[in-house]
Amino acid sequence: MDLLSDLTAAQREAVTHVDGPLLVLAGAGSGKTRVITRRVAYLLGRGIPGRRILALTFTNKAAGEMRERITSLVPDHGVWVGTFHAICARLLREFGPRIGLDRGFTIYDQPDRLRVIKSVMEQLDLADSGVAPEKVEAAISRAKNDMLDPESFLARRGDGADHVSAVVGRVFKTYQLRLLESSAVDFDDLLVHVVSLLRGDRELRAKLDDRYRYVLVDEYQDTNVAQYAIVRALSVDSPNLCVTGDPDQSIYGWRGANLNNILEFEHDYPECKVVRLELNYRSTKNILRVADHLIRHNRRRKPKELTTGNPEGDPVELTTFASETDEAQSVASTIADLVREGEYSYGEVSVFVRVTALTRGLESALRSLSIPYQVVGGVSFYERIEVKDTLAYLSLLNNPKDNVAFLRAINAPPRGIGKVSLDRLLAFARGRGIPMLAASRDAASVAGLSPKARSGLRDFALLMDELGALSDHSAEEVTRRLMSLSGYRDYWANQPKGDGEDRVANLDELVSAARQFDLEHPEATVLDFLADVTLSSAVDRWKDEGGAVTLMTLHAAKGLEFPVVFIVGLEQGLLPHSRASESDAELEEERRLLFVGITRAQKELRLSHCRIREFRGQRSVAIPSLFLGELPEGPIVYRDRSGMDGETTLASRRIGPRPDSSRASRPAEPPAPSGSGFRLTTAASLGGGGRSASTVDGPGDDLAAFRPGVLVLHPQYGLGKITAIDGAGPNRKGRVAFAVGGERTFVLSKAPLRPVKGA
Ligand SMILES: Nc1ncnc2c1ncn2[C@@H]1O[C@H](COP(=O)(O)OP(=O)(O)OP(=O)(O)O)[C@@H](O)[C@H]1O
Numbered sequence: 001m002d003l004l005s006d007l008t009a010a011q012r013e014a015v016t017h018v019d020g021p022l023l024v025l026a027g028a029g030s031g032k033t034r035v036i037t038r039r040v041a042y043l044l045g046r047g048i049p050g051r052r053i054l055a056l057t058f059t060n061k062a063a064g065e066m067r068e069r070i071t072s073l074v075p076d077h078g079v080w081v082g083t084f085h086a087i088c089a090r091l092l093r094e095f096g097p098r099i100g101l102d103r104g105f106t107i108y109d110q111p112d113r114l115r116v117i118k119s120v121m122e123q124l125d126l127a128d129s130g131v132a133p134e135k136v137e138a139a140i141s142r143a144k145n146d147m148l149d150p151e152s153f154l155a156r157r158g159d160g161a162d163h164v165s166a167v168v169g170r171v172f173k174t175y176q177l178r179l180l181e182s183s184a185v186d187f188d189d190l191l192v193h194v195v196s197l198l199r200g201d202r203e204l205r206a207k208l209d210d211r212y213r214y215v216l217v218d219e220y221q222d223t224n225v226a227q228y229a230i231v232r233a234l235s236v237d238s239p240n241l242c243v244t245g246d247p248d249q250s251i252y253g254w255r256g257a258n259l260n261n262i263l264e265f266e267h268d269y270p271e272c273k274v275v276r277l278e279l280n281y282r283s284t285k286n287i288l289r290v291a292d293h294l295i296r297h298n299r300r301r302k303p304k305e306l307t308t309g310n311p312e313g314d315p316v317e318l319t320t321f322a323s324e325t326d327e328a329q330s331v332a333s334t335i336a337d338l339v340r341e342g343e344y345s346y347g348e349v350s351v352f353v354r355v356t357a358l359t360r361g362l363e364s365a366l367r368s369l370s371i372p373y374q375v376v377g378g379v380s381f382y383e384r385i386e387v388k389d390t391l392a393y394l395s396l397l398n399n400p401k402d403n404v405a406f407l408r409a410i411n412a413p414p415r416g417i418g419k420v421s422l423d424r425l426l427a428f429a430r431g432r433g434i435p436m437l438a439a440s441r442d443a444a445s446v447a448g449l450s451p452k453a454r455s456g457l458r459d460f461a462l463l464m465d466e467l468g469a470l471s472d473h474s475a476e477e478v479t480r481r482l483m484s485l486s487g488y489r490d491y492w493a494n495q496p497k498g499d500g501e502d503r504v505a506n507l508d509e510l511v512s513a514a515r516q517f518d519l520e521h522p523e524a525t526v527l528d529f530l531a532d533v534t535l536s537s538a539v540d541r542w543k544d545e546g547g548a549v550t551l552m553t554l555h556a557a558k559g560l561e562f563p564v565v566f567i568v569g570l571e572q573g574l575l576p577h578s579r580a581s582e583s584d585a586e587l588e589e590e591r592r593l594l595f596v597g598i599t600r601a602q603k604e605l606r607l608s609h610c611r612i613r614e615f616r617g618q619r620s621v622a623i624p625s626l627f628l629g630e631l632p633e634g635p636i637v638y639r640d641r642s643g644m645d646g647e648t649t650l651a652s653r654r655i656g657p658r659p660d661s662s663r664a665s666r667p668a669e670p671p672a673p674s675g676s677g678f679r680l681t682t683a684a685s686l687g688g689g690g691r692s693a694s695t696v697d698g699p700g701d702d703l704a705a706f707r708p709g710v711l712v713l714h715p716q717y718g719l720g721k722i723t724a725i726d727g728a729g730p731n732r733k734g735r736v737a738f739a740v741g742g743e744r745t746f747v748l749s750k751a752p753l754r755p756v757k758g759a
């Protein structure tokens with residue numbers, strides 16, 4: 001195949017650029033990923049050996065697609081194509097010992113990490129500190145992404161470190177020690193350790209710089225400090241670094257991604273070549289107009305035209321539903337219609353949500369119409385207990401020091417070894433400076449164990465020895481044998497009906513996954529299988545089955561494309577997310593997230609929101625997303641399917657973002673956050689629906705107006721209902737259940753709450 005014939009002149013320019021830094025800066029759907037794949041094939045065609053090329057992306061799914069495309073162009077290429085995390089894991093297996101890391105280290109995923117953090121918090125008596133382990137976990141992860149160790153984390157916080165930072169700092173330190181003693185690293189460490197290696201070992205840096213002479217990075221706008229450092233370190237002596245990206249699609253700021261990495265590429269490499277791709281090849285004109293109009297509301301961006309030579313296409317649909325159930329049912333029946341009419345297959349349709357919890361309702365609607373679907377990023381296969389238990393055995397085989405894996409496997413199936421016995425075992429192991437598995441072999445010497453615990457521990461150690469003898473067998477065989485020898489499969493098979501069956505089916509599925517892995521990687525060991533499974537993120541587990549509707553979060557959808565896209569739940573608190581209402585920067589990231597969602601659609605785009613949403617067990621009135629007020633009228637048809645006019649109180653009044661037609665033409669103006677104005681009118685004005693308005697009171701209300709049942713508006717949390725009032729006078733407190741974001745309590749005389757009149 002001719003590598004260049006179906007490329008535009010600009011794309012060709014990027015593909016054929018061989019030496020020196022290259023920046024491809026271009027909008028969504030303009031062929032950036034295509035340029036990366038073609039460029040790899042082109043370099044190979046120029047005689048550059050595959051092992052000198054490194055192609056990096058963010059998800060295994062994207063990496064897999066890229067590898068496939070390259071292989072179809074050049075079989076046996078030997079190019080390393082993968083995610084940042086995967087390449088780092090590989091480098092650490094090779095060079096980890098230089099920084100004191102065992103070659104057989106274990107990789108802890110997010111639930112493993114949370115488990116260790118919880119146990120560290122118990123150990124440090126911080127379980128009741130009022131700081132949630134999840135919060136500590138997020139802070140530690142964020143610190144690592146910013147390349148901070150426990151000491152620099154605390155130093156940066158200064159002497160006046162607040163309570164939360166102080167707790168995080170203490171846990172962080174002990175957590176790192178725990179990892180070290182178990183010969184384990186978490187996902188973030190994979191990057192951090194490689195950065196330390198490259199910084200601390202000049203000879204190694206030069207060696208790797210030379211080994212990977214050509215480095216290509218897709219979606220560069222989402223790189224964080226550590227990823228940036230790695231890419232930079234590999235491109236000093238041979239700066240043949242090619243990065244592609246779109247600043248308008250930067251959506252990982254909350255996880256430490258730094259937009260400046262791409263904005264300052266030209267500064268980092270003054271001699272770099274910059275290629276801009278002009279045309280979008282993915283979407284219809286109508287879809288692109290909606291995306292373009294929306295993103296212009298971001299102030300922090302370089303203006304950029306989004307155009308396409310594709311047809312006009314159907315108008316984008318925006319629908320208001322009465323409730324989330326109606327919304328889900330309508331999405332399901334619309335999908336059924338589209339497929340029945342023969343226009344699309346299920347696999348060509350995707351539904352995006354802001355948070356995974358929203359998929360449940362959609363799932364039941366799809367199921368009731370027998371529509372096949374798959375959820376990307378929900379409780380996925382690899383997070384199921386039975387699968388994780390089995391993988392714990394593999395981890396322990398790989399790394400006998402891994403106490404987390406030990407603690408998981410030891411009672412799977414239950415062996416009657418309780419927490420007290422395990423605590424004693426741990427104390428014994430610590431005392432001797434040995435791992436728990438080794439201590440089990442010597443269970444007879446551990447004080448205070450019951451005979452049952454003693455024999456259970458010894459048998460377990462023997463089992464592990466037996467399994468260890470199989471380590472050079474195929475992944476499938478080791479997996480199958482461990483399930484039978486441990487009695488784990490039988491344990492589930494003998495459970496009363498229902499639960500057990502499902503789990504046995506999943507165990508069998510894991511054996512098939514291992515078999516598949518053996519076929520695809522003939523040289524690999526069970527250890528590689530384990531690494532592969534641990535590293536695959538939610539998106540990566542998404543099998544392209546062709547015949548199923550995909551449900552996924554907007555974050556997971558990055559880089560993908562679908563003929564038909566639904567985006568549901570366009571409501572305040574969801575999108576923009578309530579968490580993101582604190583600053584303009586966060587609001588802009590939410591806007592980019594919606595922009596990413598819109599630009600995934602090739603032919604049809606359907607947006608929707610509800611008047612009432614039940615979410616996390618709370619049924620409340622929902623305010624349309626302020627972003628809906630920022631969409632253009634022309635390419636959109638608006639439908640009000642709520643049918644609630646005159647029937648309910650507030651729901652009949654179309655509460656929505658303040659329409660400000662002047663803003664569309666003056667995009668530089670910052671968007672008004674929802675609820676900052678007290679006159680709220682309807683999103684229906686977008687598409688010729690009724691233009692009713694509801695008025696919300698301004699300041700100065702008598703506190704007496706706050707009674708249980710009264711609807712109130714909060715500038716940050718949006719609309720809610722008072723569920724309880726407590727106390728009297730200036731300290732009177734009110735509990736408010738918000739449409740989204742849960743319940744909160746306020747001191748009424750101080751809170752910026754307004755009763756909504758006429759409700
Ligand atoms: N020159 C071209 N001719 C025809 N189709 C093209 C051309 N360039 C790209 N495409 C197609 O356009 C679509 C978008 O391309 P690609 O995914 O590479 O864009 P992208 O810039 O990476 O998008 P995103 O920013 O969303 O990641 C793909 O289906 C691709 O095959």
Ligand SMILES: [Mg+2]
Nearest residue numbers: 032033218559
């Ligand atoms: Mg892309």
